[in-house]
Amino acid sequence: MLTKELMERIVAKNPGEKEFHQAVHEVFESLEPVLKQHPEYLKAKILDRIVEPDRQVMFRVTWVDDKGEVQVNRGYRVQFNSAIGPYKGGLRFHPSVNLGILKFLGFEQVFKNALTGLPMGGAKGGADFDPKGKSDAEVMRFCQSFMSELYRHIGPNTDVPAGDIGVGAREIGYLFGQYRRLNNRFEAVLTGKGINWGGSLVRPEATGYGCAYFCEEMLRTKKQDLKGKTVAISGSGNVAQYAVQKVTQLGGKVVTMSDSDGTVYDPDGIDAKKWEFVMDLKNVRRGRISEYAQRFGCEYWPGERAWKAKCDIAMPCATQNELEKDDAKRLIDNGVIAVSEGANMPCTPEAVELFLANGVLFAPGKAANAGGVATSGLEMYRNHIGISWSAEEVDRQLHQIMVNIHRNVADSAKKYGSPGNYVVGANITGFVKVASSMLDQGVF
Numbered sequence: 284m285l286t287k288e289l290m291e292r293i294v295a296k297n298p299g300e301k302e303f304h305q306a307v308h309e310v311f312e313s314l315e316p317v318l319k320q321h322p323e324y325l326k327a328k329i330l331d332r333i334v335e336p337d338r339q340v341m342f343r344v345t346w347v348d349d350k351g352e353v354q355v356n357r358g359y360r361v362q363f364n365s366a367i368g369p370y371k372g373g374l375r376f377h378p379s380v381n382l383g384i385l386k387f388l389g390f391e392q393v394f395k396n397a398l399t400g401l402p403m404g405g406a407k408g409g410a411d412f413d414p415k416g417k418s419d420a421e422v423m424r425f426c427q428s429f430m431s432e433l434y435r436h437i438g439p440n441t442d443v444p445a446g447d448i449g450v451g452a453r454e455i456g457y458l459f460g461q462y463r464r465l466n467n468r469f470e471a472v473l474t475g476k477g478i479n480w481g482g483s484l485v486r487p488e489a490t491g492y493g494c495a496y497f498c499e500e501m502l503r504t505k506k507q508d509l510k511g512k513t514v515a516i517s518g519s520g521n522v523a524q525y526a527v528q529k530v531t532q533l534g535g536k537v538v539t540m541s542d543s544d545g546t547v548y549d550p551d552g553i554d555a556k557k558w559e560f561v562m563d564l565k566n567v568r569r570g571r572i573s574e575y576a577q578r579f580g581c582e583y584w585p586g587e588r589a590w591k592a593k594c595d596i597a598m599p600c601a602t603q604n605e606l607e608k609d610d611a612k613r614l615i616d617n618g619v620i621a622v623s624e625g626a627n628m629p630c631t632p633e634a635v636e637l638f639l640a641n642g643v644l645f646a647p648g649k650a651a652n653a654g655g656v657a658t659s660g661l662e663m664y665r666n667h668i669g670i671s672w673s674a675e676e677v678d679r680q681l682h683q684i685m686v687n688i689h690r691n692v693a694d695s696a697k698k699y700g701s702p703g704n705y706v707v708g709a710n711i712t713g714f715v716k717v718a719s720s721m722l723d724q725g726v727f
């Protein structure tokens with residue numbers, strides 16, 4: 284492997300960052316045929332450069348909880364690569380957040396953003412803060428303190444963050460308010476904003492919808508669609524919620540949702556009425572998914588994942604490495620035909636290998652969940668030119684972008700000798716666009 288020695292150096296230079304190593308390794312594995320055809324990338328040390336973030340900022344976030352106690356968290360922004368546009372990527376608030384996880388997410392974001400066809404570089408940020416169990420006032424004070432440092436590193440033409448795990452509409456509101464207060468300027472510095480203050484219709488829906496659209500495109504290559512298919516979805520946050528809605532609208536039956544405590548299994552399907560219950564439970568009452576099982580009298584699997592459910596299609600929409608080799612085996616034994624990643628890197632490399640070896644249609648997150656950032660890109664563009672689009676128009680553009688991504692990724696996979704392998708196709712398509720832009724712009 285042309286990249287073996289470099290990979291060893293990356294592991295030594297970034298000790299303990301296992302998710303980052305995993306993400307880089309997966310991309311490097313796909314690039315062999317490109318590097319053979321384009322030795323100029325190796326000569327210009329593009330790989331050595333592309334794995335090193337442009338900059339990474341780490342800072343203290345101090346705030347006071349409702350009991351009057353001082354709390355201290357750590358905040359981050361990893362600005363990975365801006366060769367094709369201003370930095371763009373979400374903020375994650377979760378106790379597991381560390382530099383390695385944000386570097387993995389930032390690295391993935393570089394290629395994902397390139398796939399959308401929009402001019403956006405890649406970044407990721409967040410904090411090891413847990414919004415779960417905190418009052419609205421505590422979340423607001425945390426967000427204000429976080430933005431009091433972050434604001435000096437971002438800007439509408441520099442870096443435009445969005446949401447991710449633990450950062451939804453509420454958090455984006457508090458963050459935007461503090462940015463505006465500190466700068467005394469109303470500018471489009473975040474996406475996922477409220478509709479009344481510059482946000483885009485269909486942005487909340489975009490990642491989940493896009494994941495379902497990508498899945499439909501994959502199925503179409505086998506002359507199939509989502510109609511009548513049984514679908515297992517994990518998570519019950521933003522991405523999972525709208526993946527459930529779109530799959531249902533397209534005629535599929537979703538039988539699972541989950542959170543970090545367990546999974547609900549509803550063989551009758553999560554229909555529109557039950558979905559409304561989940562939306563209120565998760566976004567208003569901020570409760571646990573087990574309440575769904577109590578309310579609708581279905582099975583609850585405490586501490587277990589969704590992947591033991593019999594299904595035709597799996598959409599992991601919770602977090603990284605949530606679908607492992609044994610889960611993949613079980614899904615394959617149960618006849619799964621397609622897997623579409625709503626989350627970032629939810630399937631481990633061993634699970635992906637099994638899916639590919641068994642002919643399962645497999646969509647990697649950087650292609651299948653790119654609809655979120657693509658719609659953020661549309662929100663940025665809209666903010667710049669000062670117009671607004673209807674929900675139907677944004678959804679139409681989102682759908683078209685997902686169709687284009689699918690086509691480009693499938694074409695690259697074929698061109699470089701791995702037809703049907705969307706992992707190889709996505710990595711190569713994203714890489715070539717960013718790498719050739721870096722070459723054009725000289726050595727720095």
Ligand code: NDP
Binds near residue numbers: 600
């Ligand atoms: P949310 O915070 O809205 O929801 C996350 C969901 O995943 C919750 O149900 C949460 O359960 C569950 N979860 C989180 N961590 C774990 C864990 N360690 N084990 C089991 N379950 C877990 O986040 P999003 O829906 O926005 O994001 C989900 C995934 O999609 C992430 O990988 C994110 O990076 C990716 N993504 C999101 C985009 C977006 O637009 N929001 C865009 C592209 C990718 P609990 O509440 O119990 O923690």
